[in-house]
Amino acid sequence: MLRTKRLTRAVTLAILLSTAAFAPSAFAQTASDEAGLEDIYVVAQRRSENLQDVPVAASTIDDERLSALVSGGGDVLQLAGRVPGLNVESSNGRVAPRFYIRGLGNTDFDLAASQPVSVIIDDVVQENVALKSFPIFDVEQVEVLRGPQGSLFGRNTPAGIVNFRSVRPSDEFDARLNASYGSFGTSVLDGAVGGGIAPGISGRVALSYRHRDDWVDNTFDGSELGGYDDFAGRAQVLFEPTPEFSALLNLHGRTYEGTSTLFRANVLTTGSNELNGNFDRDSVSYNGGGGNNQAYDQLGGSATLSYDFGGLTLTSITGYETLDGNSRGDIDGGVSGVGPGFIPFDSDTTDSIDDLTQFTQELRIASEAGAFNWQAGIFYFDSELTVSTVGAGFPPLTTLEHTNTSWAVFGQVGYEVNDRLTLSAGLRYTEDEKDMVGILTSIPVAPVNVSDEHLSWDLSAVYEVNPDLNLYGRVATGFRAPTIQGRDVAFFNPPSVANSETILSYEAGVKADLLDNRARLNAAVFYYTIEDQQFSAIGGLGNFNQLVNAAEGEAYGFEIEGEWAATDNLFLTSSFSYNHTEINDSDLVVGPCGSGQCTVRDPGDGLGNVFIDGNPFPQAPEFTFDVTAEYEHPLASGASLFVGTDWTVRGSFNIFLYDAVEYETDTQFEGGLRAGYRSADGRYEAAVFGRNITDEENVIGGIDFNNNTAFVNEPRVIGVSLSARY
Template structure:
């Protein structure tokens, strides 16, 4: 039986629509708000600005409250922090928050893990362990957040299970991104940066009233860079490219009791991201290194990836087109109840072209293209906050319709590199199609009893029911020579026709929370909580080992977590010191993690037994002297398998013994650094009322991490530290503030790998971090 992938045709639209300038003039007119009209634009004396730490408002419990009164572990990054530290991508936030890792290969193979949980990218058939929300809309693919952070107001990183208040159930945590809303006062900003390796970025945002009850906002960006990995085969630079996009918004606010916010956005990317550099050729057994031997036999010349070099004979390219729209309505009902409705639609198209990593034609092109559409509807009712008991109730619906296609175009050296009989794979083309429909329904609620003026008890519950239907097919390979015997068997196993039939999964996933918090003083909060979270399973949308292992190997089971946490939040020394700390212990069953199949040479997701995550997290922000802000955070996170007896073996074991599975019980979980420390500082001073110079410095360090699931000694990511520096001056103008700065990222020019991947024949390749980059930025807020 053959099915056709419902992948739409693709035509490049890589030109940002030239409507920004005309639209801005039409919407907001030529006028500008002066500093006198908008006092926030004026440069204030540092002594007045930073006598005390400001209050940070969050929406973590689906109502506005100060972050220091929320009894859960949460890190908040405001727009000023993101701008000061030059953080423009989601994958860089790990330099500012504890217990967080962002694994980025390209937009499809990216993931966020918190407390060592959630490092499971590239599975199209289920969602991530860490939920990503953009303006209250859940993003079904982590890659939907891989664009420049445009006009962001605030980022919140919530650690631990989140399900009793957020739309989608997650087991590891939430990244909540909030962008700036339209304003009824004219304001805007424009920023341009340039740096080494052809780096150039421009962003602009403008907002203002259209009528007395309607305001609009439009934001746009364009970024490009040449790349920082040299391809010695042709001299090209890789891991660079272009990104651009825009967001438009309308805010209708006819009264104090109702508002309606519409958002429409579009983003695109054309890059060579996804370039893997050789990290290790794996084990040498009895004087033979399989990776090096077969590479030489195929005629390949290897280069050391640690020199930021690759040797690729075919094209490396990724294109992404995505967009979406949402409509959020808020009503203030009688007795101060609040009703919220959020309706959203998003689409995401991803197309890769991947090289085999060698400078000989093992395959000309490989990769998985994805076409994804999602719809969601959330309704929440929040009670007034001042009663003895307050609560939030909600209902959520999520639908996803996803198609993918895996393409392999093998070259004449495929059999040599794959160690298959001659003619089995050479010069054939193999296509696989996958499809999955997801329907998710949930009811959730959370209430807080104010037992005394200082003691609160919180309880939350959630029930999620999901239906998933899928199928996977692989066409008969085309091309190549006629083969018989062992070559025919090898071709059938690696590229032969396959049809999974209809695959269905039905699951009910409960979540719950119990929490006690006590306000010891107005500035010190203590809390303790226990929570349970579940995330449904899914289907691997690639054939993998299914022809021999059966269709059950395609099914991924539910991931379940029990989490216990105690913590304290304090604001001390007349609000000049913020000090938060917490201890946590989590047990995970059915942990979903990436597995590499050495025989079929494919990566897929499976349930990796049971995991324990325990640790300590610290966050501190201090104002030791006028104008100086120091932020320090860190974590100790011990994440290990407590039961994983049928794990894949490291190549030094499987090549030596032929073992098909190994016991990794007690081993460290992939991608989880045991120690993380981040230090960020800013010092600014006032020359006069018009001039404010400043300097910033940041230091981000993380200890060694296991690179791949098999925990091979040849796949360990070494510890590394990154230093970023900047300096500049803010100038108060008649109509706004001009900010001019110089900066350097990775000032020590550290060569480091952010993630590793299994390669064929026991080797390991990885994603290189960016080298030292010097640049300058000019920003004007008006």
């Protein structure tokens, strides 16, 4: 009952704030104020363009909100629900996050898994799931491009792109420091300094440190878990010897040690998806996992060279990444014969990336923006990945080597038909090849090779109704190459393969600036179908992680987001997305939970499997809702006091491909709060904050192996923060 009341209060507050943000009566009261919204620029079409002019459903999260989200030690998972249709989750602690856009993603927890959402950091694609977890610091903004982006970006982008843009060096001196301290000894320290080094040379160095004490008691052996130390850095040097040429060099690295995900045995009771009395956020009972330790190291670099020939610009982007690390976990979440609940046998698993190297090269030539513009390029991708798995009670070690080589050519043209109508078209040809060989296996494993080629395209139009209102439409395709899943070799099963998936998407939207640029409202409707959709059938008694293809996936929905400078001192934002997803394959079956303790609602095939035709995609919330508000009260000195809040709500979703009472979540929400003092010049800020301020205990994932195991969101963190900018 208390949980229901909290949800009701949070949703009511969010709806009231959202409604207030667009109330006509309020519009009339504030339309004459002088302050307005700043223009937002994105690179959705590989050029810097006003968000309102781009024929793509795109959203941004700026540096101020990012700082607030990570103030309690948060990582990329904090982006979930912050823009329409975006979900992020992980069963691998602070590494290997899984991204979903408009319901389309991949629940595969293998360290060699591919995803249909591409993550790009400073113009370089981060293909491996562990590379996608690089900490967020000194980032100018995050751009989320929804829908297929298969023409200009192309590398596994059927669902869309999450693009991180770091603050670039400039010749103006800039220094900033953000520090916070809160519950469980949670510490965040981010700093950056940059400026001119010599004529035509500027640089920037940024460092980040996140720490949390061990705070979860292991009641079985008296140890403590839950802590981490996460250190990362980035150094950039920008050479601009002439007005025509620039070279941006980027070196970045990370070292992380902490606790992997804490799985909790039998915290779901058969017939219910509510956390039961076995759940205690502050304690677990483990006899395995070796402390659930996790450690990763990453080092990478990139070089972006650009030369302006006068009307044509040639750009070269070279990237290189290396990474290694491992995670170990008490997978059953308890102790066999002890509990909590019935656990038939113990399970302890270690997965590691022994060695990862990734090389990317892109060459692109582009005309100047104008009535007719174009760009064309080539892209090359090569990676080598060695993955090992150790499972207690099984052979001690299984090691597999994955290689992936891909190349593509692409182009786009844009044409202003008249003062109001602009058309654009893009095309990309891709060839992709993957290989897997067994280095050390307990069963004979023949080398596996898969490859495919595909032509992706998109067409779009933007029509300017008036200078403050644009309508757009877009048709786009996308492609994800065949995938190899080899983790099951460690459990005496052959590797599995999924064929290529292709997507066809339709989208239409409106982008409007309102009230003399004091408000902004963007909305879109979409529909897409996927042929041979790749899924991962996870869990069951065999603890499988097998790839399957569904004949078709289908989704439709709408998104709306807005922001409003209600007064010079009050700023509001809100967004809402509705997303219906459905698997269409009357013959596709998967194994249900292995414990026999879950309540499956799908029909069976008489052989222990269940049909999943008609089920939603896993980890695809039916809706997401986000609202923020900040009020600033000026003081006579010129300084100000401020208070801000943000709330995110995610609708129910299935954790697995099959439909079970226990593994369908309820609607979930989290809220944040900040209040503090800001100096007159805006350089200094001191605040108290809370993340997950109502301490919601939300189930975000599960393991259906030998009991009803689940894992939950981050706990409430209350603390203080300080920031300074020069």
